[in-house]
Amino acid sequence: MTEEFAGQFGPASEAIKQYVDILASRGGEWGLLGPREGDRLWDRHILNSVALSPLVPEGATVVDVGSGAGLPGIALALYRPDLRVTLLESLLRRTEFLELAVAELGLAERVEVARGRAEEHRVRYQVVTARAVAPLERLVGWCTPLLSPGGVLVALKGASASAELAAAAGSLRRDRLTGVVRELPVPGTPDVTWAVEIRRQGDSQPVS
Numbered sequence: 001m002t003e004e005f006a007g008q009f010g011p012a013s014e015a016i017k018q019y020v021d022i023l024a025s026r027g028g029e030w031g032l033l034g035p036r037e038g039d040r041l042w043d044r045h046i047l048n049s050v051a052l053s054p055l056v057p058e059g060a061t062v063v064d065v066g067s068g069a070g071l072p073g074i075a076l077a078l079y080r081p082d083l084r085v086t087l088l089e090s091l092l093r094r095t096e097f098l099e100l101a102v103a104e105l106g107l108a109e110r111v112e113v114a115r116g117r118a119e120e121h122r123v124r125y126q127v128v129t130a131r132a133v134a135p136l137e138r139l140v141g142w143c144t145p146l147l148s149p150g151g152v153l154v155a156l157k158g159a160s161a162s163a164e165l166a167a168a169a170g171s172l173r174r175d176r177l178t179g180v181v182r183e184l185p186v187p188g189t190p191d192v193t194w195a196v197e198i199r200r201q202g203d204s205q206p207v208s
């Protein structure tokens, strides 16, 4: 399956295989991935991450909040060579892992690693992504200040997307934000996953 999965990445198919090797080896050694994740890297992590690609406008600036070992940020950057991506991560050890991976994958020209907490970061982006970082309501508080006008927060939530959106409804209304659940095909698999898109009210059109 590896070749078939990697083929989803077109010209970056060798680079994504290299990234999977980095995750399986150094990611495990540095304690960034659980011992059982090795077999599930492609479908559960890599392809699930790039499922959000249709929600990211062409040429957008993206910040991946709580990037961890680079998901979805590094996978998305390899899948979408048109994007400039910042990997924002609060833990030093993880930013060290990310810096090594970015250099080894030859991504340094358009992928930057930033150490810090989302709620203290002061740069704005057209797209904020987040996967497995915090419940939606908390994520919205941290991440919507990072959005440039017309920007979108894309929270990959899987099966909990609708329930998290419902739980956050009050604070979204209060902060004049709108939220929509998007069902997304997982490339190269028969699966789907779900993300929540959050925008400021009145910002119906994404900026590309």
Ligand SMILES: C[S@@+](CC[C@H](N)C(=O)[O-])C[C@H]1O[C@@H](n2cnc3c(N)ncnc32)[C@H](O)[C@@H]1O
Pocket: 065, 066, 067, 068, 069, 070, 071, 072, 088, 089, 090, 091, 094, 116, 117, 118, 119, 130, 131, 132, 133, 142
């Ligand atoms: C469970 S991991 C998920 C990592 C990755 N997104 C993934 O899907 O595999 C959550 C990550 O978010 C980082 N994190 C938690 N709160 C954060 C914050 N406020 N700002 C930036 N990073 C944060 C943690 O250090 C950790 O690396």
